[in-house]
Amino acid sequence: MAAELQFTYQNALSTNAGTDGISPKDLNDKAALAAVDAFRQRVDSGEIGFPMLPEDRRTAAAIAEFADELRGQVDDLLLVGIGGSALGAYALDVAIRGPHPAQTSSNGKPPRPRLIVLDNVDPGVVASALAGCNPRRTAVCVIAKSGSTAETLATFMIVREWMGNAAKGKPRVVAVTDAKKGDLLGIAKEERWPLFFVPANVGGRFSVFSPVGLVPAALLGIDIRKLLKGARLANQRSWSRDLEQNFALRSAQLHHALDTMRNKKTEVVFAYSSYLWGAAFWYRQLWAESIGKRVNRAGAVVETGQTPVAALGVTDQHSQLQLYMEGPRDKMITFWDVRKPRVELKIPKIYTRYDSCGYLGGKKLSDLFRAERIATEAALTANGRPNCRWSLSHVDEVTLGEFFQVLEFQTAFAGELYGIDAFDQPGVELGKKLTYGLMGRKGFEEHARELKGLK
Amino acid sequence: MAAELQFTYQNALSTNAGTDGISPKDLNDKAALAAVDAFRQRVDSGEIGFPMLPEDRRTAAAIAEFADELRGQVDDLLLVGIGGSALGAYALDVAIRGPHPAQTSSNGKPPRPRLIVLDNVDPGVVASALAGCNPRRTAVCVIAKSGSTAETLATFMIVREWMGNAAKGKPRVVAVTDAKKGDLLGIAKEERWPLFFVPANVGGRFSVFSPVGLVPAALLGIDIRKLLKGARLANQRSWSRDLEQNFALRSAQLHHALDTMRNKKTEVVFAYSSYLWGAAFWYRQLWAESIGKRVNRAGAVVETGQTPVAALGVTDQHSQLQLYMEGPRDKMITFWDVRKPRVELKIPKIYTRYDSCGYLGGKKLSDLFRAERIATEAALTANGRPNCRWSLSHVDEVTLGEFFQVLEFQTAFAGELYGIDAFDQPGVELGKKLTYGLMGRKGFEEHARELKGLK
Numbered sequence: 049m050a051a052e053l054q055f056t057y058q059n060a061l062s063t064n065a066g067t068d069g070i071s072p073k074d075l076n077d078k079a080a081l082a083a084v085d086a087f088r089q090r091v092d093s094g095e096i097g098f099p100m101l102p103e104d105r106r107t108a109a110a111i112a113e114f115a116d117e118l119r120g121q122v123d124d125l126l127l128v129g130i131g132g133s134a135l136g137a138y139a140l141d142v143a144i145r146g147p148h149p150a151q152t153s154s155n156g157k158p159p160r161p162r163l164i165v166l167d168n169v170d171p172g173v174v175a176s177a178l179a180g181c182n183p184r185r186t187a188v189c190v191i192a193k194s195g196s197t198a199e200t201l202a203t204f205m206i207v208r209e210w211m212g213n214a215a216k217g218k219p220r221v222v223a224v225t226d227a228k229k230g231d232l233l234g235i236a237k238e239e240r241w242p243l244f245f246v247p248a249n250v251g252g253r254f255s256v257f258s259p260v261g262l263v264p265a266a267l268l269g270i271d272i273r274k275l276l277k278g279a280r281l282a283n284q285r286s287w288s289r290d291l292e293q294n295f296a297l298r299s300a301q302l303h304h305a306l307d308t309m310r311n312k313k314t315e316v317v318f319a320y321s322s323y324l325w326g327a328a329f330w331y332r333q334l335w336a337e338s339i340g341k342r343v344n345r346a347g348a349v350v351e352t353g354q355t356p357v358a359a360l361g362v363t364d365q366h367s368q369l370q371l372y373m374e375g376p377r378d379k380m381i382t383f384w385d386v387r388k389p390r391v392e393l394k395i396p397k398i399y400t401r402y403d404s405c406g407y408l409g410g411k412k413l414s415d416l417f418r419a420e421r422i423a424t425e426a427a428l429t430a431n432g433r434p435n436c437r438w439s440l441s442h443v444d445e446v447t448l449g450e451f452f453q454v455l456e457f458q459t460a461f462a463g464e465l466y467g468i469d470a471f472d473q474p475g476v477e478l479g480k481k482l483t484y485g486l487m488g489r490k491g492f493e494e495h496a497r498e499l500k501g502l503k
Numbered sequence: 504m505a506a507e508l509q510f511t512y513q514n515a516l517s518t519n520a521g522t523d524g525i526s527p528k529d530l531n532d533k534a535a536l537a538a539v540d541a542f543r544q545r546v547d548s549g550e551i552g553f554p555m556l557p558e559d560r561r562t563a564a565a566i567a568e569f570a571d572e573l574r575g576q577v578d579d580l581l582l583v584g585i586g587g588s589a590l591g592a593y594a595l596d597v598a599i600r601g602p603h604p605a606q607t608s609s610n611g612k613p614p615r616p617r618l619i620v621l622d623n624v625d626p627g628v629v630a631s632a633l634a635g636c637n638p639r640r641t642a643v644c645v646i647a648k649s650g651s652t653a654e655t656l657a658t659f660m661i662v663r664e665w666m667g668n669a670a671k672g673k674p675r676v677v678a679v680t681d682a683k684k685g686d687l688l689g690i691a692k693e694e695r696w697p698l699f700f701v702p703a704n705v706g707g708r709f710s711v712f713s714p715v716g717l718v719p720a721a722l723l724g725i726d727i728r729k730l731l732k733g734a735r736l737a738n739q740r741s742w743s744r745d746l747e748q749n750f751a752l753r754s755a756q757l758h759h760a761l762d763t764m765r766n767k768k769t770e771v772v773f774a775y776s777s778y779l780w781g782a783a784f785w786y787r788q789l790w791a792e793s794i795g796k797r798v799n800r801a802g803a804v805v806e807t808g809q810t811p812v813a814a815l816g817v818t819d820q821h822s823q824l825q826l827y828m829e830g831p832r833d834k835m836i837t838f839w840d841v842r843k844p845r846v847e848l849k850i851p852k853i854y855t856r857y858d859s860c861g862y863l864g865g866k867k868l869s870d871l872f873r874a875e876r877i878a879t880e881a882a883l884t885a886n887g888r889p890n891c892r893w894s895l896s897h898v899d900e901v902t903l904g905e906f907f908q909v910l911e912f913q914t915a916f917a918g919e920l921y922g923i924d925a926f927d928q929p930g931v932e933l934g935k936k937l938t939y940g941l942m943g944r945k946g947f948e949e950h951a952r953e954l955k956g957l958k
Contacts (some may be wrong), residue, residue: 152635
């Protein structure tokens with residue numbers, strides 16, 4: 049039987065992709081193994097926590113128990129959070145329950161509870177979402193590691209007022225934040241709402257297997273124990289020193305070599321599954337925010353980081369492929385493939401006398417889907433556009449758990465190869481301070497003055 | 504009163520953005536006016552048709568009449584099409600009726616008919632969508648200019664079978680295709696379904712104001728006459744020789760100069776409105792497929808084309824901004840701003856004793872939204888990241904009509920400045936042929952052999 053998760057990269061080698069590809073020795077296995085050792089130290093010292101998350105079965109059990117009780121009592125789940133506090137749950141919802149708006153259960157009805165992610169402060173969207181929900185049949189999950197994120201608190205204050213008495217002391221609101229500090233912690237305690245905690249050594253974009261991802265996932269009926277089981281498989285694989293088995297490390301090497309040696313400044317994630325479209329946006333944050341850095345750990349200016357681009361197969365063959373085939377040679381393309389579709393559909397044998405229909409009738413729709421992915425990979429390779437492929441046997445909680453955790457390891461290893469810190473985000477601080485200034489927060493008057501006159 | 508549509512680019516000039524910005528003389532106004540003349544010729548000769556679409560009031564009236572009758576009889580609209588045959592309608596739906604899944608009408612219920620875009624051949628999604636619809640209460644709009652698009656026909660054959668007798672000779676199925684050729688034309692005639700035609704000189708990505716965009720839009724209750732009114736405003740503006748008024752031309756110049764003189768190979772469209780998130784994906788096709796070309800019109804290999812990236816403000820400040828601020832200097836950022844929100848929400852004065860809440864209470868949510876956009880622009884500019892801004896007074900049919908048409912003119916003018924043909928897509932042919940080969944279509948056996956053994 050084929051392994052659940054596979055990673056292949058022969059189309060990124062010069063033997064297949066020509067001069068824009070790399071040779072196996074460009075991968076520098078010695079540096080790769082040193083990266084594993086360096087990252088292992090940061091984990092063993094307790095500095096970085098994400099690899100330990102799947103081991104915490106106790107928290108998962110507590111979350112599952114809490115969610116099982118609440119789930120049946122609500123029609124809607126409002127997730128109030130932004131960035132790493134929203135993208136993991138959204139990605140899991142799309143993967144397990146299907147993309148919006150066509151999301152249906154086996155009975156043809158939308159699955160309950162419906163997930164609405166309030167991760168933007170666009171007032172029309174917040175108002176529209178609240179208009180469609182009943183406060184007595186809605187669970188609210190508010191997530192902010194720091195406990196002070198402006199967008200999350202502003203939205204939550206509006207949601208809290210909308211809930212009125214329905215939220216008083218009821219377990220219908222659940223907060224996820226730091227265990228020791230922050231205003232959200234204080235508020236949740238004051239309101240006597242259930243609380244789950246993000247470990248201090250787990251950053252937002254690496255938190256999908258902490259309560260940040262697990263609480264909303266469990267409320268949606270996703271099997272979080274299986275997610276963690278998959279993530280533990282990824283841990284095993286990712287600490288391996290056998291480079292052909294350690295997909296996370298191979299992928300990190302490949303990205304680093306294609307970027308630094310072949311100037312592939314863009315990574316297109318071409319997801320050939322509508323179920324992985326949310327995951328592409330989750331990955332976009334993981335990769336961009338982790339590797340996009342001005343200085344390396346020695347303090348030298350490096351301005352690193354591939355720009356991740358989310359593309360959907362086959363859809364974006366009719367939108368972006370022209371550019372990927374013929375435009376600048378600044379891209380690597382990473383295919384995300386799913387070998388077994390969730391359901392099968394047969395194309396009926398109708399309109400047989402029309403040339404454009406005849407050859408399709410009687411085939412499976414997934415045959416067309418697969419043929420297009422194979423054809424696109426082959427065409428890109430023939431045009432000297434290096435590409436690689438993650439392939440999942442199917443999409444369920446175990447395979448997703450493994451895939452997400454492997455991608456987190458890939459990111460951590462890549463941080464070591466680039467010599468940058470993959471776990472901070474210093475570049476967003478200035479914007480935050482300027483926002484505080486404009487909003488009249490005390491202590492930021494200086495920043496307000498800088499912006500005087502702008503609109 | 505401020506004009507409805509504004510374009511500003513001082514943050515892309517070296518005076519604001521430093522050495523990564525350009526100087527006004529880099530814009531080369533003489534070349535720009537020559538581009539207008541050259542493009543005008545292609546329109547006047549009948550080669551390129553999109554500028555004429557808004558003048559066709561007769562087709563719009565026929566579409567409106569057809570849609571007004573059908574609309575009340577259905578709960579769902581299935582749009583079967585891909586690329587330029589889907590993205591325009593999707594963008595208009597999100598802009599006018601709001602993003603999924605929070606889309607609600609004034610009564611808190613989802614608006615009818617619901618739009619489900621079947622633009623991927625992922626069998627699970629097609630099956631799930633059909634499971635949630637009633638064939639007797641569903642309109643189907645099938646769109647393919649060539650009439651032979653494999654994905655569209657395969658999906659439509661499945662949808663046709665699902666509809667059964669509900670589709671027989673009923674105006675519940677409507678087809679949009681070429682007036683003279685193609686299998687979809689034959690099928691629609693045979694089935695006696697209503698037909699609307701795409702002019703032969705209008706390509707998919709420039710077809711939103713042809714029946715391709717107008718038929719589904721009208722079925723959703725969008726005012727297509729107002730869309731065309733806005734597009735006519737854009738026409739006026741875009742043929743102007745006053746470069747400060749001709750936003751499409753200025754924007755084309757700016758993109759071209761930042762790409763060719765400052766190596767900005769990526770354009771981030773940072774849409775500060777959830778209502779414009781669909782439009783960002785529509786634009787992504789327009790820009791990528793038009794400018795991403797291997798050869799120029801003299802036949803020389805040029806490999807041009809910025810990679811368009813869709814980002815959502817403020818959400819992606821917590822996902823992508825770190826990279827834009829600190830990563831490689833290979834990007835220009837184009838803000839899409841909306842000055843007046845659709846509705847207003849006030850942040851309540853609660854939790855006042857918490858520092859992270861106190862300064863927010865009593866403010867409007869749109870104040871926070873606007874402050875973050877201003878702060879992000881200022882921070883990027885301070886970091887030497889050139890940016891520009893489209894600003895819409897509000898989002899309605901007229902402003903969207905103007906904005907979309909201006910972006911099409913921008914693309915056409917940019918094609919002239921790059922010296923490439925913005926209206927073809929030769930790069931996707933190989934993949935299509937390989938797909939036909941794999942699917943066993945007659946005449947493509949050679950292509951099948953090439954791919955033997957791949958999986």
